Amino acid sequence: MTDIERAGEAERFSILRLSRESKDGIEKMVARERPFTIILNDNELVTLLSSPVELKYLAVGFLYSEGLIQSRDDIKKVTVDDQRGVARVETVNPTEIEEGVVFKRIISSGCGRGASFYSAADTVIEKVDSSMELSVDEVFILVAQFQRRSELYAATGAVHSAALCDHKDILIFSEDIGRHNAIDKIFGRCLLDNIPAKNRIIVTSGRITSEIMHKVAKRGIPVLISVSAPTDLAVKTADVLGITLVASVRGKKMDIYTGNERIVTDGTSGQRAVG
Amino acid sequence: MTDIERAGEAERFSILRLSRESKDGIEKMVARERPFTIILNDNELVTLLSSPVELKYLAVGFLYSEGLIQSRDDIKKVTVDDQRGVARVETVNPTEIEEGVVFKRIISSGCGRGASFYSAADTVIEKVDSSMELSVDEVFILVAQFQRRSELYAATGAVHSAALCDHKDILIFSEDIGRHNAIDKIFGRCLLDNIPAKNRIIVTSGRITSEIMHKVAKRGIPVLISVSAPTDLAVKTADVLGITLVASVRGKKMDIYTGNERIVTDGTSGQRAVG
CATH class of the missing domain: 3.10.20.10 (Ubiquitin-like (UB roll))
Structure with missing residues (x-):
C-alpha cells in the first residue's frame, strides 16, 4: 500500500488498458472524491x-x-x-x-x-504592496520542487496541487480534486496554525481565473506562479492588484504577465521582503 | 486577427517570456473570462x-x-x-x-x-441502456479530431473542450473556461435545436468527477471519453449507471474503467445503437 492509499486520498482500481495491439488488465490509482x-x-x-x-x-x-x-x-x-x-x-x-x-x-x-x-x-481588496524579488532560477527551482511533491497527481492524474513558498522553499503543500480547495486548504492552515501568508508566494498547478487572483490578493500574496495559463480577467485583476503573475512555467521558459519588476534575470534575487 | 479573437473568445496580450538565457517581449493569446x-x-x-x-x-x-x-x-x-x-x-x-x-x-x-x-x-437517474459499440480505432480517431478542433485551448491553454459525437464524427463542439460549462453548452444546444443526445458519445478534455458523470447519464450518454483521469466516485457512478468510461486517452493507449463490453478490439465496431 502506498502513502496516498494509506492517507485515503486514492484507491486502487482494476482496469483494462487498450492500445491498437494490446489488451492488458492493470491496476491503476484513482483519486478519491x-x-x-x-x-x-x-x-x-x-x-x-x-x-x-x-x-x-x-x-x-x-x-x-x-x-x-x-x-x-x-x-x-x-x-x-x-x-x-x-x-x-x-x-x-x-x-x-x-x-x-x-x-x-x-x-x-x-x-x-x-x-x-x-x-x-x-x-474591498487592497493592492498588494511588497518589495519581494525572485530570480528566474528561483522560480524554476520552486516549480521543480513543487512537481516532485505532487505525488497524488503523479499517481492519479485527477488532482490539483498548491503550495505556499518563500523564495526558496515550499512551506505548505496541499492537493485536492479541486484547484480552489487546494488553495483554500493552504490558507485555512495558515489561519489555524498562525502561519503568515503575507509576502509569500503561491505556486499552483491550476489555470488562473479572476477568482483565484482575488483569493491570493486577499492574503497579501505578491507573486503567483502557475504551471498553467491565466484568463484575461485574471491578468487584469493581477495588474490592478499589483500581483506578479508568472504562468505557463514549463521546461525552460516562463511567461510573465504582470509585475515583471519582481522577477530578476541576473540569476540571483536582490532585496527580499521580510515574511 | 484570428477567428477566436473575432469571436471574442480570446484577446492578445503583450507579455514577457523569460528563460535562463533570454528575455523576450512577445504577444500571447489569452482566453476571455x-x-x-x-x-x-x-x-x-x-x-x-x-x-x-x-x-x-x-x-x-x-x-x-x-x-x-x-x-x-x-x-x-x-x-x-x-x-x-x-x-x-x-x-x-x-x-x-x-x-x-x-x-x-x-x-x-x-x-x-x-x-x-x-x-x-x-x-432519479436511470441506468443507461444502449447496445452501442465502438472500436479502439474509432476512439483514437474521435480523440484526434477532438484535439484538432480545440483551437481556443491550443491558442490560450486556459479552456476546456467538449464534443457530442457519433461513432465516427463530432456533431457539436464547445469550448469554455469551465469544463462544466463546455458540456452544458452542448446539452443546451441539443435541447434548443432538437438534436438527439441519447445514444451519442461525449468526448471531453476535463478530469471526470461524479458530477460530470451524472450530467451525461441524465442525457442517456452510454460512452464518455476523456483525455484526463477520473475520480473514484466518477468510476463508481459510471459503473452503477451503466456508462462506459474511457479515460486517459493519450498517445497510443487508453484506459477502460467501466463498461468495456462496448469497446471492441478487433479494429471495427459491430452492431451500433441507432441515434
Missing part, C-alpha cells in the same frame, strides 16, 4: 466535493475565502467528522457573519465551477 | 464565470443540468444580452420549477467548483 459538508453555526452552508484530507483546513479556508470569517479570532470552535465528511464551525458572532450570505451567488469556472458568496468583505 | 448571469423568471439565479460565447446554450444547458427544466417544452422564452452577459429565461410553469432551489447547495470540485441545486429531478 467525497462530499464534504460545512455547517456554520448550525446552518448547513455548503457541500463541497473534495479530496477527503485536511478537511479542517478546507472548512476554515473556504469560510475565509468567501469572506464569512475575517481572522482566526472569529472562530469559536471547529469540529470535523472525517468519516461522515462534515465540519461544524461555530463563530464568535454568528449573526454578523451570516448576513449577506443568501443575497447573491456567483459560480465561477476556471475548470469546474466555483461558488462564492458576495459579501462586503470581498469588495 | 466574463461573468454571465442567468435570471430565471425574474429571479437572479446564478452568475457563472464563463467564456462569452454560446451563452444561450449555456443558460439552457445549466438549467437542464441543475434539474430546473426537464425539456424544451418547459421554456417559454430565452433572451440573451451578450454585451451585458445576462440571460433571461421564462418557463411555462415558474412556481413548480423554482421549488426546492434554495433548499440545498452542493459545490463540487473537479478542478474549480461546481454548484448544483438538489432537486427531485436529480435523484
Whole structure:
C-alpha cells in the first residue's frame, strides 16, 4: 500500500488498458472524491466535493475565502467528522457573519465551477504592496520542487496541487480534486496554525481565473506562479492588484504577465521582503 | 486577427517570456473570462464565470443540468444580452420549477467548483441502456479530431473542450473556461435545436468527477471519453449507471474503467445503437 492509499486520498482500481495491439488488465490509482459538508453555526452552508484530507483546513479556508470569517479570532470552535465528511464551525458572532450570505451567488469556472458568496468583505481588496524579488532560477527551482511533491497527481492524474513558498522553499503543500480547495486548504492552515501568508508566494498547478487572483490578493500574496495559463480577467485583476503573475512555467521558459519588476534575470534575487 | 479573437473568445496580450538565457517581449493569446448571469423568471439565479460565447446554450444547458427544466417544452422564452452577459429565461410553469432551489447547495470540485441545486429531478437517474459499440480505432480517431478542433485551448491553454459525437464524427463542439460549462453548452444546444443526445458519445478534455458523470447519464450518454483521469466516485457512478468510461486517452493507449463490453478490439465496431 502506498502513502496516498494509506492517507485515503486514492484507491486502487482494476482496469483494462487498450492500445491498437494490446489488451492488458492493470491496476491503476484513482483519486478519491467525497462530499464534504460545512455547517456554520448550525446552518448547513455548503457541500463541497473534495479530496477527503485536511478537511479542517478546507472548512476554515473556504469560510475565509468567501469572506464569512475575517481572522482566526472569529472562530469559536471547529469540529470535523472525517468519516461522515462534515465540519461544524461555530463563530464568535454568528449573526454578523451570516448576513449577506443568501443575497447573491456567483459560480465561477476556471475548470469546474466555483461558488462564492458576495459579501462586503470581498469588495474591498487592497493592492498588494511588497518589495519581494525572485530570480528566474528561483522560480524554476520552486516549480521543480513543487512537481516532485505532487505525488497524488503523479499517481492519479485527477488532482490539483498548491503550495505556499518563500523564495526558496515550499512551506505548505496541499492537493485536492479541486484547484480552489487546494488553495483554500493552504490558507485555512495558515489561519489555524498562525502561519503568515503575507509576502509569500503561491505556486499552483491550476489555470488562473479572476477568482483565484482575488483569493491570493486577499492574503497579501505578491507573486503567483502557475504551471498553467491565466484568463484575461485574471491578468487584469493581477495588474490592478499589483500581483506578479508568472504562468505557463514549463521546461525552460516562463511567461510573465504582470509585475515583471519582481522577477530578476541576473540569476540571483536582490532585496527580499521580510515574511 | 484570428477567428477566436473575432469571436471574442480570446484577446492578445503583450507579455514577457523569460528563460535562463533570454528575455523576450512577445504577444500571447489569452482566453476571455466574463461573468454571465442567468435570471430565471425574474429571479437572479446564478452568475457563472464563463467564456462569452454560446451563452444561450449555456443558460439552457445549466438549467437542464441543475434539474430546473426537464425539456424544451418547459421554456417559454430565452433572451440573451451578450454585451451585458445576462440571460433571461421564462418557463411555462415558474412556481413548480423554482421549488426546492434554495433548499440545498452542493459545490463540487473537479478542478474549480461546481454548484448544483438538489432537486427531485436529480435523484432519479436511470441506468443507461444502449447496445452501442465502438472500436479502439474509432476512439483514437474521435480523440484526434477532438484535439484538432480545440483551437481556443491550443491558442490560450486556459479552456476546456467538449464534443457530442457519433461513432465516427463530432456533431457539436464547445469550448469554455469551465469544463462544466463546455458540456452544458452542448446539452443546451441539443435541447434548443432538437438534436438527439441519447445514444451519442461525449468526448471531453476535463478530469471526470461524479458530477460530470451524472450530467451525461441524465442525457442517456452510454460512452464518455476523456483525455484526463477520473475520480473514484466518477468510476463508481459510471459503473452503477451503466456508462462506459474511457479515460486517459493519450498517445497510443487508453484506459477502460467501466463498461468495456462496448469497446471492441478487433479494429471495427459491430452492431451500433441507432441515434
